[in-house]
Amino acid sequence: DEPTAQTYKYESDITRLRSLVIHSLYSHKDVFLRELLSNANDALEKLRLTALTDREVMKSGEANVTIEVRLDEGGKTGQIVVRDTGIGMTKDELARNLGTIARSGTNEFLKKAEEGGGADGNLIGQFGLGFYSCFLVAPTVRVSSLPPTTSANPNPEQHTFVSTSSGDSFDIYLDPRGNTLGRGTEIVLEISEEEAEWLSVSRLKGLIDKHSQFATTFPMYIMERKTTKIPIPPPQSPEADGDPDELNDDVDKDEQTPKEEEFETKVEEEWVQVNDKAPIWMRDPKDVPEDEYRQFYKAVAKDQSAETLGWAHFKGDTGAGVSYRAIMYIPSKLPTDFWQKITSGINNVRLMVKRVFITDDLGEEYMPRWLSFLKVTVDADDLPLNVSRETLQTNKFISQLQRILIRKAIDLFSRLAGEDPTVYKEVSKLYGNALRIGMLESKKDKVKIAKLLRFESTRSDFTSLEEYVENRKEGQKQIYFMAGVGEQPKDLARSPFVEKLKARGYEVLLLNLPSDEPMMGALDNFMGMKTQDVSKKGLKYGDEDEDEAEKKELEAQKIAFAPLIEWLKKELKSDISDVILTNRLVTSPCTIVVDSYGWSANMAKIMSAQADAENDPMFKMMKNLPKNLEINPKSPLIEGLLEKILDLDLARDEEEGAEVEEGPEVVELRETVKVLVDTTLVRSGFTVADPTTYFERVEALLRRSLGVSLSAQGQAKVRPAPPTAAEPLDETEPTNLEDFMSFGDDAEGMPDGQDFPEWSQMKKNMGGGGAGAVEHDEL
Numbered sequence: 001d002e003p004t005a006q007t008y009k010y011e012s013d014i015t016r017l018r019s020l021v022i023h024s025l026y027s028h029k030d031v032f033l034r035e036l037l038s039n040a041n042d043a044l045e046k047l048r049l050t051a052l053t054d055r056e057v058m059k060s061g062e063a064n065v066t067i068e069v070r071l072d073e074g075g076k077t078g079q080i081v082v083r084d085t086g087i088g089m090t091k092d093e094l095a096r097n098l099g100t101i102a103r104s105g106t107n108e109f110l111k112k113a114e115e116g117g118g119a120d121g122n123l124i125g126q127f128g129l130g131f132y133s134c135f136l137v138a139p140t141v142r143v144s145s146l147p148p149t150t151s152a153n154p155n156p157e158q159h160t161f162v163s164t165s166s167g168d169s170f171d172i173y174l175d176p177r178g179n180t181l182g183r184g185t186e187i188v189l190e191i192s193e194e195e196a197e198w199l200s201v202s203r204l205k206g207l208i209d210k211h212s213q214f215a216t217t218f219p220m221y222i223m224e225r226k227t228t229k230i231p232i233p234p235p236q237s238p239e240a241d242g243d244p245d246e247l248n249d250d251v252d253k254d255e256q257t258p259k260e261e262e263f264e265t266k267v268e269e270e271w272v273q274v275n276d277k278a279p280i281w282m283r284d285p286k287d288v289p290e291d292e293y294r295q296f297y298k299a300v301a302k303d304q305s306a307e308t309l310g311w312a313h314f315k316g317d318t319g320a321g322v323s324y325r326a327i328m329y330i331p332s333k334l335p336t337d338f339w340q341k342i343t344s345g346i347n348n349v350r351l352m353v354k355r356v357f358i359t360d361d362l363g364e365e366y367m368p369r370w371l372s373f374l375k376v377t378v379d380a381d382d383l384p385l386n387v388s389r390e391t392l393q394t395n396k397f398i399s400q401l402q403r404i405l406i407r408k409a410i411d412l413f414s415r416l417a418g419e420d421p422t423v424y425k426e427v428s429k430l431y432g433n434a435l436r437i438g439m440l441e442s443k444k445d446k447v448k449i450a451k452l453l454r455f456e457s458t459r460s461d462f463t464s465l466e467e468y469v470e471n472r473k474e475g476q477k478q479i480y481f482m483a484g485v486g487e488q489p490k491d492l493a494r495s496p497f498v499e500k501l502k503a504r505g506y507e508v509l510l511l512n513l514p515s516d517e518p519m520m521g522a523l524d525n526f527m528g529m530k531t532q533d534v535s536k537k538g539l540k541y542g543d544e545d546e547d548e549a550e551k552k553e554l555e556a557q558k559i560a561f562a563p564l565i566e567w568l569k570k571e572l573k574s575d576i577s578d579v580i581l582t583n584r585l586v587t588s589p590c591t592i593v594v595d596s597y598g599w600s601a602n603m604a605k606i607m608s609a610q611a612d613a614e615n616d617p618m619f620k621m622m623k624n625l626p627k628n629l630e631i632n633p634k635s636p637l638i639e640g641l642l643e644k645i646l647d648l649d650l651a652r653d654e655e656e657g658a659e660v661e662e663g664p665e666v667v668e669l670r671e672t673v674k675v676l677v678d679t680t681l682v683r684s685g686f687t688v689a690d691p692t693t694y695f696e697r698v699e700a701l702l703r704r705s706l707g708v709s710l711s712a713q714g715q716a717k718v719r720p721a722p723p724t725a726a727e728p729l730d731e732t733e734p735t736n737l738e739d740f741m742s743f744g745d746d747a748e749g750m751p752d753g754q755d756f757p758e759w760s761q762m763k764k765n766m767g768g769g770g771a772g773a774v775e776h777d778e779l
């Protein structure tokens with residue numbers, strides 16, 4: 001019998017909403033299950049609340065959620081049935097909740113979504129438009145519901161709501177099956193042939209794993225059906241029965257396998273729980289074995305092979321009246337292109353409210369970029385479930401949480417640093433650069449993050465700033481560092497800038513990451529010590545006053561070397577702003593030092609790697625800031641230069657201002673000094689302004705030392721290329737590997753099945769499939 005149905009019109013907002021959901025979410029169809037499970041959980045939570053005052057309501061049956069797939073005959077269509085034993089709905093509530101009430105925020109949401117050209121999967125979850133997502137996969141949805149027996153409603157009746165995805169009305173009727181549910185709600189999605197993909201238990205289980213593994217603390221079951229074939233024993237043949245002699249000889253008959261018809265299919269049904277564990281973050285850290293944390297990380301990372309370097313499990317109260325629990329992980333590996341790929345909106349914080357996943361998109365720059373590799377799960381106790389992304393961002397808890405997570409991340413790093421040097425070495429290797437950037441970006445946490453950094457130095461291969469300060473020498477007020485991007489620390493240790501410090505026993509940090517030098521500049525001061533780039537002016541040992549003898553010696557040397565200094569200043573004035581006698585060197589003859597506010601060679605290199613650096617006026621200015629030539633009076637080479645200047649009487653010529661005819665010795669000296677300065681530039685990490693002239697000078701020097709004439713020319717005969725080819729290339733003509741390799745005039749590509757050797761090497765380097773993994777067409 002057709003039940004007598006009452007037809008209702010959908011509220012106009014709801015009609016708009018439904019069609020918006022259906023039309024804008026077609027690429028996020030799988031949200032339907034998450035929404036239904038979230039609603040089921042809410043219904044069970046409400047029941048639990050009611051049960052606090054009315055014990056009776058919980059009496060009938062377990063509070064749980066079940067999911068079942070039923071196939072129609074033929075297997076191409078069927079139903080997904082989601083049932084909960086929660087609070088249920090009366091006939092009125094069915095009409096109101098599912099069809100006529102426009103909830104608060106709906107209008108606002110509609111406006112936004114329609115203006116923005118559609119709603120995305122997250123927006124919809126946050127707005128609590130969940131139920132309508134059923135229509136993404138089902139053209140017809142039936143909701144049967146039965147509230148629990150209470151004193152207010154002693155004789156509840158089961159009603160069914162039915163609606164199609166397109167109609168502007170829905171029906172509600174008394175369920176002709178009677179009160180079959182006991183209590184709660186049953187949602188039946190009629191799945192059509194086009195959407196048959198959802199009729200797969202394993203697909204649904206996959207969805208639960210993805211979105212709803214922790215959707216509810218109530219048990220959640222899915223119906224699994226196992227079909228087994230049981231052979232039916234063949235009917236006993238009369239011959240075999242009758243004649244025992246035949247048993248031995250008729251081998252053929254015995255070996256015959258039973259035919260199709262001789263199997264019976266048996267379907268075993270089993271409810272399998274899909275959430276058998278309490279979510280790990282809700283438990284006391286004392287009760288969670290390490291292995292479970294590692295397992296949970298795999299789930300969070302959605303990668304069964306994922307490993308973590310460490311985690312923090314914490315709870316708290318933000319002071320905004322919201323308490324939360326959270327787990328934060330540091331991955332042990334990042335995709336190779338991780339730092340290139342992240343732009344904004346990194347989605348590394350999963351926000352749950354009472355175990356229900358809300359969003360992993362808390363907006364751009366919710367977590368600072370330098371912490372974007374963390375994987376965080378936060379479960380808040382009390383946050384409105386149906387808040388929009390926009391309101392989330394202005395939510396007090398959410399903004400307080402941001403600060404908490406940064407603090408907790410810093411704590412986690414510092415705990416790992418103290419606990420396990422082996423692990424921390426890994427952490428530093430993977431995240432050292434990120435931490436440096438963090439230090440650069442966050443004024444508030446600058447010093448805390450600086451403490452997390454580790455460096456190589458002339459004393460240790462893994463040291464911290466705190467250790468550096470501990471190991472300082474008496475009177476030392478500076479933290480010395482030598483920076484050179486991409487250089488080996490052992491090479492940095494041999495730089496002329498480091499030699500004296502090292503010889504005297506001072507520790508120098510050897511920095512080779514791009515972020516190192518700017519980071520040291522930004523740090524400026526650590527525990528009362530200044531950071532000092534040893535390649536810049538301003539270096540102080542701190543015990544200068546004690547060495548009166550050394551000071552006196554330098555003063556005397558200044559007088560003795562004055563003629564050389566004057567001459568060098570005059571000769572080098574286009575490249576060098578000052579020539580200074582130094583005692584910072586031990587064996588090197590000279591070095592190039594920039595003013596403390598100028599760019600070091602390292603910094604100039606970093607900056608020139610930026611796009612469009614050469615057109616940047618700031619770049620030009622900084623690059624051309626004064627460079628000082630510091631010369632070492634104790635170097636035999638410098639002594640030799642001084643002698644030469646005195647011999648040739650060059651200093652005096654200048655004083656008289658007379659135009660003196662320059663002898664070949666002067667020209668030669670001038671060339672030698674230019675080579676010395678250029679070479680010093682390179683040694684000090686700068687580039688030579690004009691490499692061609694530099695090389696010509698070196699060649700002249702070499703010729704002189706070999707006694708080869710400076711003017712002799714090479715006798716190379718150059719054969720010009722043939723004229724421009726007139727014939728068009730025949731692209732279809734098969735080519736021959738040898739021609740191609742020897743750059744034959746007609747080589748045009750690789751023959752089938754062959755890889756250009758460099759290409760296969762490149763593919764290997766990129767970590768892609770080996771030779772043959774790329775279609776040759778692409779070549």
Ligand SMILES: Nc1ncnc2c1ncn2[C@@H]1O[C@H](COP(=O)(O)OP(=O)(O)OP(=O)(O)O)[C@@H](O)[C@H]1O
Pocket residue numbers: 035038039040042043084086087088089097098125126127128129130131132185385386
């Ligand atoms: N399984 C259910 N049991 C009882 N009531 C339900 C169930 N599913 C939906 N409802 C009722 O229907 C209303 C509308 O559900 P819908 O999913 O559209 O939004 P919501 O549940 O309010 O939002 P959210 O899904 O974000 O919590 C719910 O507020 C609830 O009152």
